[in-house]
Each structure stands twice: as structure tokens, then as C-alpha cells.
Amino acid sequence: MNIHEYQAKALLRSYGAPVSNGHVVTRAEEAKTIAGEIDGPLWVVKAQIHAGGRGKGHFVEPEAGEKGGVRLAKSIGEAAEEAKKMLGRTLVTHQTGPVGKQVGRVYIENGSGIARELYLAMLIDRQSSRIAFVCSTEGGMDIEEVAAKTPDRILSFTIDPVTGYQPYHGRRIAFALGLEGKQIKQCSTLIGQLYKLFLDKDCEMIEINPLVVTDAGDLKCLDAKMAFDSNALYRHDDILALRDETEEDPKELAASKYDLNYIALDGEIGCMVNGAGLAMATMDIIKLYGAEPANFLDVGGGATREKVTEAFKIITSDPNVKGILVNIFGGIMRCDVIAEGVVAAVKEVGLKVPLVVRLEGTNVEKGKAILNGSGLDVIAADDLSDAAEKIVKAVKG
């Protein structure tokens, strides 16, 4: 789960990490009052969306003005005006895709004078199963670009979970970042705070880009992105409360409410499958026959008719879906339950695209009988490759 920059900064602040003072604005009429609570002489007005690259992004609506999603203002009035221009408008960045994201919250912060922009991040290194730090002198840029062009400017190392954070880790980063004097101690303290936060809250990723050296020579976290392990949220009510559902794919959100393992993808063939392995194989074989899956969906072993109905409705609600492939190997899952779910969903929302069904296993004859008796226009398939071939043919002609 991701959170907004202003929420991440509040967390950082609560661990003692250096961040500017700021307040979030959600309603245009509050912009002036809220801007007035922040000290000048410089204000930064920042669109809050779960995507990076806001500074270099652009708004779809001309009313938002020419500038991107991070704007500097020299007065309270100007800060309030910039906030109003961004609220409710659509920001496009290289991470949002061409459709962009609607800005429902704007953060107004006390602006910093910047001497240097640096990069600092933490994540889980899958190879070693440890927490890793990544830092670079090239802040404010995409780390992917730095890694491609000047990999020697990135330092990365992992922390041994037995010893945990040690001050020398912080000093190692400080020297790699070219910090000096009091900044070295500040860096070491910050790294310790980040490590504690990461562990305490079951983070997946923390990215501070940029971490800056201010005009006064102090370290400050100017931007903050945080992601949390969804499987650990049950023990972090405070983090779960930060969830912004408007930032999530509505289909994935609906799926999570019904406990379905669903991930939206860009292709044209919707898939309903039981078992993660079979779901992956189904996606692979769709690709093999020259089309792209519109989603990953594992309805699970113990799915009820209601759950199957919801899953089918989520698939049909996707306008990219030009055909649906139901691929079920009934073990614990019974084929008749799947068939009932599909029929119930189609009765509710209709079916405007071709549907190929491959059923095998427990109660397969019962399942087929339900589909045949429903009057639905179902294309039956015998096995996995037959099913993939038929749905791709039905969609692509």
C-alpha cells in the first residue's frame, strides 16, 4: 500500500527526521487560511498523488496553468492561488500514464533554499532477504536513469538483521554523498531513524528524492515516498488509516473487498482462473497465441458463487476487455459453483464480448449442464491451448 507525500512526511517527523512544516489542503476555500499557517518567505505547493515525477509533469486542464505539480510561491496569496489551480485537476507524469491522476489534495510547505540534491532510498533486497540502502549524489533525478548512465554514482548495501543499524552504516552513506562537518552526524542519525521506521511499520520501500543539503548546510527530506507490506497491515491500524482509495484502481479495490487475487493489466482478454499457477499459465498461453491478458485473477479454492459473480463483474467492467476466458481446474473449487457464478453475473450485467469456458475436474458435467441450460452464448473448450486459441480467434478474428 502506498501513501501520500504529506503522510509520509508526518511519519518521518514523528521519528525525528528533518522535514519542512506543511499542511494539506483538500478544499479550495481553505487554501488561503492554510497557506497563512506556514512561514515564508518561500512556499512550495505540491500536488499529492501516488506517483512520482510531479515536478516535471503537466496538467490536462488549461485552468491549472502551464507549470507542473510542484510550484514555488513567494507569498501566501500566491501559494493559495497555485493550490486552487491544482485542486480537482488532472496531473500527468511519466508514472501516471497518459490518462493522469486527479489531484484531490495539495500540500503547502515552507520552502527550502537548496545547496545540493541527493538521493536516498530503502527497500527489501530480494536476493539477500535483507533491508537495503541505496544512495546517490544524483538527487532529484530518476534513479533508474542514474543506474543506466552513471551506475558508479550509486552506493547500495544491505543491513545484517542480526546487528541491525550501526552508526558506521550512516557514516558510509554520508561519505558516499560527499557530506561534511555536522552533516555527517545528521546523516547517521537520519539513517538510524529511517531504519527504525522501516522495521516498526513493515515498510516495503522508503524513497527520499531529493534529500537536500539546505542553504544553511543542514540535511532535509524534501520529498518522501513510502510503500507498506499489504500482508502486514493487519497489525498497523495507523498506517491502514492513511489508505486513499481514490488512488487505487477501482477494479482492484472491488476485488480486495471480496478477497480476490486480482491485478489489472493492459491487455484485451479477461481471465477468470482458479489457482495462481494456473492463472499464470493462462496468461502465458494467451500471449503465446498472440494476445495480451487484461488481468491476473485467481478466484481461489473456496470461492463461493457470490465471489465468482463479483469476479466476473469486475472483468466485464473493464472497457479494455474484448473477450473472456474462464479456465477452471476443479479440485477444491467445484465447476458447478463457477458456472452458477458466471450465469448469475451475466444475468446482472449482460455479456457483450465472446466468452470461452474450459472446465475440468470436480462436478465438471454439472457445470457444463448449467452453462448449456442457461442460454448463454458460451464457446466451450477442451483444454488450455484449445481455450486460448479459441478466445484469441474470437477477439482478433
Ligand code: GDP
Ligand atoms: P517529484 O517531482 O514528484 O519527485 O516531486 P519533488 O518533491 O521531488 O519535487 C521536485 C523538485 O522540486 C525537487 O527536485 C526540487 O528541485 C524542487 N523543490 C521541491 N521542494 C522545494 C523547496 O522547498 N525549495 C526549492 N527551491 N525547490 C523545491
Ligand code: MN
Ligand atoms: Mn521527488
